[in-house]
Amino acid sequence: MFNTTGFHKAALMASKPKPQLLHTIAETAVQSSVKRARILSTQSSMKDAFAKYAEYLNNLNDKRERVVKASRDITMNSKKVIFQVHRISKQNKEEVLEKAEKDLGHVATWHISRLVKELQGTDFWKLRRAYSPGVQEYVEAATLCKFCKTGTLLSLDEINAGLLPLSDPSLEPLQISNLDYLLGLADLTGELMRLAIGRISDGELEYAEKICRFVRDIYRELTLLVPHMDDTSDMKMKMDTMLQSLMKIENACFSVHVRGSEYMPLLGSNDPGSFLSGVPDIEL
Template sequence: MLLRSHGRWAFNATVEIRGHMRGCFSSGLITESSAKRLKTTMATENPNPFRHEFEKYCEHLNQLNEKRERLVKASRDVTQNSKKVIFQVHRIGNDDKETVLKQAEKDLNGVRKQHLSRVANELQGNVNDAWKLRRAFSPGIQEYVEAATVLEFCKSGKLLTVADLNNEISKLGDSSTSQFKINILDYLLGIGDLTGELMRLAISQVAAGEVETAKRICNFVRDLYKELSLVAPIMDDNNDMNKKMEIMLQSLVKIENDGHGCLNQVIHQLYNVFLQLAMLFVLEVQRTYLKLRVNSIHTK
């Protein structure tokens, strides 16, 4: 009760002092500069114990926001240059395959050293920030995974694993601190985008007459969709993955339809060739028969 009464007295005294100061300020007894000096003096005499802590929180949030902006810019550069690598890979049908793949690999190394290294340096040594700011750099990581995996498929026909990708990224940072790694969520989302590029590659191969290559791509995408169908339902934050699974199924259907259409076209062409050969054979038989008839008439 005593403490409560003292607290009420202090509060009432503070209210009275402030009211008195307002009256003095309105009457002109205290100038504005004097009021500011008095306020500063009271603040220094009675410092707020929470002010210093909130200033540290404010500084931390400002630094976090600046880091987010730098990650967004770096992720945008990774996305743009990774797309250039994918466009380079799609030139396989027009130019020499070895030359195209070597240039694409060179461009991918440039993306890793010039742009992806900026993301790695920002997040190196702080695992918590990598998850806090994941949305800031996730689009660029997904595009990089897509470019690296489509290049590896064109080279070896195999799927590049997340361990292989992180092994290359580990060469960018300082080994004495905890290094940035591509997390499994961004890797799977990038693999979801991979099937769209493989669908375009398969269609271009069909148009070039490489039916076996298109068939191999179709089998690869089918197996990939079958395996990811087991993983997607149990993923954390799987809304994005569910959308990519729908697009993956559409890509698979397009590859199959285009492959079957090409096969039907080949069969139709073979059928036409067979009919022409059959007609030529019939005409040759008729011509031979007529010659024999004419020769038999002349001999009689």
């Protein structure tokens, strides 16, 4: 005969969970809820981080566009200063240099100041490629004016000291880097070559020879320095151009010395202001 009492007792024991099993189920449920909470929290923080980074990139791109615009304005107005300096002669030297220095001051006040405001308080090395062309052109114009006025080289410290008043004293000032200064100095030699050729045409051979010595000194010093620089791709190309400019000046000065008699009918060896003054006439 089937024992129903034992069957019911076994069924009740099977349906009633053991204390250890209840503890395991509860612990698993708590762990799963904590894991879901952590996943949701991590996803939210990652989403916020990506949103902030996207906003940073958008602001950086907008800033880069403004910096590029300021750099173009600096380049354009610095070129105007360089063109003015090429009008220099014995008669108008002071007048031309005074106007050029005044316009160069306006470049710093109106255009470089915009660049300084954009780059203050930021890591301006990230945007160097955006403003480097304008800075190089400004260095070229400033050093050309200084050479024409005093016959000396405008140093990097002097340029940065002139830009210091444009910066907020509470923030890190924008300073022209050594590389941008040297790149601008390399471009200067091309303008000095044009200036020397123009001075020879006007009969100022001594001034052209002075320019030749100055360019030769720059080229010699940079030849020793460039091999030790890290970023030299741009500098090496400009060194080749610099050598060509130096050779053009030397050839022009040499040609005048060797073939100076051919210029006598044009310039007049008896003219006290002529660079051929004192040279005896050739009898035909």
